[in-house]
Amino acid sequence: MGLFDKIFGKKVAEQIEENASADIFKFDLTEKEATTDAETAPESKSVIVSEPISEIEIEPKSVSEKEIETIEVVAETADVKVEAELKPEIEPETPKQIEEKYEKSLKKTSKSFGARFNEFLANFRSVDEAFFEDLEDTLIMSDVGVDVATQLTDDLRREVKLQNAKSKDDVKRVIIEKMVDNFGESGLNTRLNLQDGLTVMLFVGVNGVGKTTTIGKLANRYKHEGKKVLLAAADTFRAGARDQLVEWARRSGVDVVVGKENSDPASVVFDAVKRANTEQFDVLLIDTAGRLQNKDNLMKELEKMGKIIKRELPDAPHETLLALDATTGQNAISQAKEFSNVTPLTGIVLTKLDGSAKGGIILTIQQILQIPVKLVGLGEGIQDLEDFDEALFVKGIFQDLI
Numbered sequence: 001m002g003l004f005d006k007i008f009g010k011k012v013a014e015q016i017e018e019n020a021s022a023d024i025f026k027f028d029l030t031e032k033e034a035t036t037d038a039e040t041a042p043e044s045k046s047v048i049v050s051e052p053i054s055e056i057e058i059e060p061k062s063v064s065e066k067e068i069e070t071i072e073v074v075a076e077t078a079d080v081k082v083e084a085e086l087k088p089e090i091e092p093e094t095p096k097q098i099e100e101k102y103e104k105s106l107k108k109t110s111k112s113f114g115a116r117f118n119e120f121l122a123n124f125r126s127v128d129e130a131f132f133e134d135l136e137d138t139l140i141m142s143d144v145g146v147d148v149a150t151q152l153t154d155d156l157r158r159e160v161k162l163q164n165a166k167s168k169d170d171v172k173r174v175i176i177e178k179m180v181d182n183f184g185e186s187g188l189n190t191r192l193n194l195q196d197g198l199t200v201m202l203f204v205g206v207n208g209v210g211k212t213t214t215i216g217k218l219a220n221r222y223k224h225e226g227k228k229v230l231l232a233a234a235d236t237f238r239a240g241a242r243d244q245l246v247e248w249a250r251r252s253g254v255d256v257v258v259g260k261e262n263s264d265p266a267s268v269v270f271d272a273v274k275r276a277n278t279e280q281f282d283v284l285l286i287d288t289a290g291r292l293q294n295k296d297n298l299m300k301e302l303e304k305m306g307k308i309i310k311r312e313l314p315d316a317p318h319e320t321l322l323a324l325d326a327t328t329g330q331n332a333i334s335q336a337k338e339f340s341n342v343t344p345l346t347g348i349v350l351t352k353l354d355g356s357a358k359g360g361i362i363l364t365i366q367q368i369l370q371i372p373v374k375l376v377g378l379g380e381g382i383q384d385l386e387d388f389d390e391a392l393f394v395k396g397i398f399q400d401l402i
């Protein structure tokens with residue numbers, strides 16, 4: 001059973017007559033409604049299992065060494081701040097709430113995709129070569145990407161004929177089925193690779209895509225799960241970036257290792273990994289600087305960090321996550337290509353889905369780059385980060401079409 005069947009119910013193929021011999025199909029202009037059965041969607045997975053924080057523990061100050069200083073979150077300030085900021089947000093989310101969040105965040109994408117698609121279908125009377133050429137253009141304009149659009153259109157040429165789709169609704173459903181099923185067949189593992197011992201996650205991406213925010217949200221998640229979390233501010237070039245990470249650490253009551261301005265980011269990583277290891281932290285989240293201007297430097301910097309991490313923990317980093325801003329559409333795809341040439345990536349965090357009409361790029365990222373999307377940013381709040389859920393994403397993106 002393909003992903004489409006699991007989410008939306010029976011395929012058009014099972015609802016319409018089989019007539020594989022016809023070449024060109026005329027639309028039945030009576031426009032019969034295709035039946036959907038959203039009820040058959042599987043129960044959404046619960047993503048965040050959080051325990052309310054009863055007290056915030058601040059780690060004791062560690063000794064500064066060389067150019068590294070370990071900033072301890074000042075207990076008094078943190079207590080007040082964490083209490084004030086976390087209290088309204090610490091209720092664990094229910095699967096229903098997560099589903100609604102996906103739906104809300106994908107509304108813009110779904111609307112623009114749906115509008116474009118419906119407009120395209122309204123202009124056609126028959127499924128001929130011109131239909132497929134325009135379909136390809138429509139898919140490209142919908143941020144599906146050229147390669148995927150071409151492949152999809154070729155597949156659909158066969159599929160639409162095979163299924164003898166007659167009405168516009170039939171054709172529409174065959175197209176969506178194909179997109180959803182292709183996506184569902186990616187076989188990529190979208191779960192984060194959490195270890196029993198220390199898990200090290202390295203976050204990369206260009207400036208402003210949401211790396212620091214994602215780390216802050218994730219720190220909060222793991223802290224609520226009772227894990228011991230350490231953050232490392234390996235972006236030593238921008239004081240603002242460091243301060244921002246320290247602020248997120250305060251909000252969640254976790255420790256953070258920072259370097260002096262313009263110090264070697266690798267030395268921050270060194271200090272953080274060492275400390276995480278010796279003090280038995282569960283999770284280390286490393287924030288890096290996102291400058292792509294000089295690819296060689298970036299590569300060297302990431303290589304150096306990788307070596308330092310491996311010296312201490314040979315199988316780490318367990319995740320190298322590229323943060324991409326969903327509002328940038330195809331630009332995000334080029335960034336993913338560039339970064340995957342610089343360093344091996346284990347997953348993608350797609351941020352700002354809530355503000356984007358271009359969420360469809362997930363389909364392309366997974367299909368073209370074969371890198372799984374593991375986390376999605378659905379807002380600016382501390383709880384607005386979810387594990388990527390294929391079924392919720394597909395339901396959200398096609399909500400205006402099916």
Ligand SMILES: Nc1nc2c(ncn2[C@@H]2O[C@H](COP(=O)(O)OP(=O)(O)OP(=O)(O)O)[C@@H](O)[C@H]2O)c(=O)[nH]1
Nearest residue numbers: 207208209210211212213241351352377378379380
């Ligand atoms: N709406 C929305 N905004 C987000 C999301 N994730 C991050 N942001 C916002 O995006 C902006 C940039 O986020 P940062 O976390 O500072 O990005 P960064 O990649 O760390 O940037 P640098 O530190 O400059 O490298 C901030 O205003 C965040 O609040 C999201 O999922 N949804």
